Amino acid sequence: MCRWLAYTGEALQASTVILDAQHSLVAQSLDSPLGAETVNGDGFGFGWYPENADAGAEPTFFRSIEPAWNDQNLRELTRSVRSPLFFSHVRAAAGPPIQQTNCHPFRHGNWLFMHNGFLAEFARVKRDLTFAVDPSLYPTIQGTTDSEVLFHLALTFGLTEDPIGAMGSAIRLVESVGREHGIAFPMQGTVAVSDGVTVWAFRYSSQRRTRTLFHSVDVDILRQMYPDAERLTLFGAHAHLIVSEPLNDLPGVFAEVPESTVVIVDAAGYRHQPFLTESA
Template sequence: MCRWLAYSGESLHPSALVLDTAHSLVAQSLNSPLGAETVNGDGFGLGWYPMGAMGDGRAGVPALFRSIEPAWWDENLRELTQAIETELFFAHVRAAAGPPIQQTNCHPFRHGRWLFMHNGALAEFHRYRRDLMLELDPELFPLIRGTTDSEVLFHLALTLGLEQDPIAAVGRAIRRVEDAGRAHDVPQPMQGTVAVTDGATIWAFRYSSSGRSRSLFHSIDIPSLRELYPDFERLDTFGPTARVVVSEPLTDLPGAFVEVPEATAVIIGPGGDFRQEPFLAAA
């Protein structure tokens, strides 16, 4: 379907992860060993929080760059990721599963200070799309600009309280998808991994109705990595609180990435705070 990564930690150039690792996100866009599709060339997106944005009157509103070009082809992506410095960013490469290749269908999606991205699909979404659209907050309904199931899922979570309690809201949105799908004889409607952030905390979810979700991993902490690999100079790029959540590992270093279990939420907070917890027992 797609591949994505979410970074939180000390400021860096996104190119350090999007371009420069052995299995960078751009490399995965062309060759994704763990993906449902090997090639993810139907567009990409980068969402980031500019340094100092919280103090310049923008209330932490993220910047967004999306394109329908393949990530490996777009020179602007290389230029931007090498020029930007940020403490938190999302990056996504897309493999279209039905909705057309257009900029408004590229992830991440943005609402106010929030970013959202998804890898997977709502099975046979066309059968219950109308039902979910009618449940959206009337003020959010006209803000949907694309045609993907992912954008509807994001706005459904917003409707159900994302800004107050992200874990509960994403859970309620997924349960509503499952109810709507099963009402239309779709037995396993939800598939995928989801990431959402308010610019301070990242919440990432691995869940599917079938219990066989798309792959998801998180990095171990940098101090532990340095103990394992004291001579690996590339680790000097990252500060002590740096963490990533990724669709698949960015390096072959043993122990650097840990698979996120099924039906689990990963939370990365400010200052390197990290935890994971169960998320939605399989339905």
């Protein structure tokens, strides 16, 4: 469906992972070995929090319907921006039209959100799910994707106060409405959200056969494993990446996130928690 990455840690030049890695996100937009679709050329997005910004600062984003591999502005921007936390996403459209407002990430206040996957047979459940969005949030839905509706459902259920609980409630609603319409497996995907300080990354599907998700191993461990890898000098000790698929072929650099798991990444590092492991 799509490919994405989230970075948090010491301020990093964004092109280091979006452009310059062996299997960078831009490379994955053209050739994604682990993706449901090999090519993800239906637009892209890059959202970042300013370096040295106060907690609660609003992120900036750039989105385009151009293929990521063919956009010079993305190259210029990611080589100029240094950020301690950023999201980037390349899209393979699965129905909603190719337009800028349908490109990820989505933003609400100081929050960023992106999704790889789908709400099954969205056209059949769209009305019920959209009408479940809080009326005060409804006007901020700008595009036509299932992903943006999922984001607004999570906001409706209290994402800004309890990200894990709110995402769980939103997905359970998606499953409930979907099954009322005879849809066996309503939810598929990996989701990332951030408030600019912490990143929460979810891997979950109703079928328990979710799109791939990985995170990098701690940099100190990687330096012990690969003492001669000059590229590791580009990353600080607290650098963490969560990705749809690994950015290189080196064994042990990326660990797969288990099914039905949320990964929380903050200054303390990674923590894993079970997510919606009980039957709906």
